[in-house]
Amino acid sequence: MHRTRIVIADRHPIVLQGIRSVLAAQRDFTIVASCSDGASCNEAIRFLVPDVALVDAALPDVSRQQILAPANASGPSPAVVFFAGVAADCELQRLALEGACIVLSKDSDAEMLVSTLRKAAQGQAAASRSAWPTNDEARPDDKPLAQLTDRERQIMRLVSEGLSNKEIGRRLNLADGTIKVHLHHIFQKLDISNRTILAALAISRNELHAASRKMDPPDLLHQDPASVK
Numbered sequence: 001m002h003r004t005r006i007v008i009a010d011r012h013p014i015v016l017q018g019i020r021s022v023l024a025a026q027r028d029f030t031i032v033a034s035c036s037d038g039a040s041c042n043e044a045i046r047f048l049v050p051d052v053a054l055v056d057a058a059l060p061d062v063s064r065q066q067i068l069a070p071a072n073a074s075g076p077s078p079a080v081v082f083f084a085g086v087a088a089d090c091e092l093q094r095l096a097l098e099g100a101c102i103v104l105s106k107d108s109d110a111e112m113l114v115s116t117l118r119k120a121a122q123g124q125a126a127a128s129r130s131a132w133p134t135n136d137e138a139r140p141d142d143k144p145l146a147q148l149t150d151r152e153r154q155i156m157r158l159v160s161e162g163l164s165n166k167e168i169g170r171r172l173n174l175a176d177g178t179i180k181v182h183l184h185h186i187f188q189k190l191d192i193s194n195r196t197i198l199a200a201l202a203i204s205r206n207e208l209h210a211a212s213r214k215m216d217p218p219d220l221l222h223q224d225p226a227s228v229k
């Protein structure tokens with residue numbers, strides 16, 4: 001039986017251990033290199049020529065283009081799957097849309113991980129270049145979006161930039177609890193369940209650009225309707 005040869009790279013040892021455990025249970029996978037930095041990952045891709053490279057999208061010592069360079073060189077080339085924790089990454093979304101890589105959310109379960117790697121190895125990635133939430137999940141119609149207040153759109157934009165509740169609170173001079181209340185209202189209005197889908201929606205509907213052109217009145221920075229409940 002042919003076994004898919006995989007290089008894995010992540011800066012967190014516990015993540016590497018988890019991936020190894022998941023793939024060890026699959027008879028059709030074999031890990032040929034396990035790397036904790038970009039340089040060793042690039043070397044493994046060049047010299048071991050795996051079928052698939054599963055790479056942490058946030059490796060600090062190497063760019064995504066450097067990871068993709070050996071994969072795009074002449075000769076046998078692996079499919080590159082970037083393992084990402086933030087959906088609102090414009091560069092990753094662009095690379096995925098261009099077909100340069102596949103993007104797999106770190107929120108994915110083991111079944112999604114295995115399925116994505118198998119599709120990548122079989123050359124089926126073109127049919128589904130991103131493992132973020134599907135269009136049906138991440139793109140509700142415009143009517144719910146119209147129900148969002150200016151403050152909710154602003155928070156939606158900041159979520160799409162990858163900010164935590166605490167960071168959003170500092171940016172807007174609001175308590176963490178107030179941000180949680182707003183997010184709860186946003187999730188209810190859009191009928192979604194998590195920040196990943198919200199961030200994908202913000203990008204797909206250009207909410208990022210629309211909200212950045214709107215400035216709240218100064219008094220809203222000091223008193224927010226949700227904070228007085």
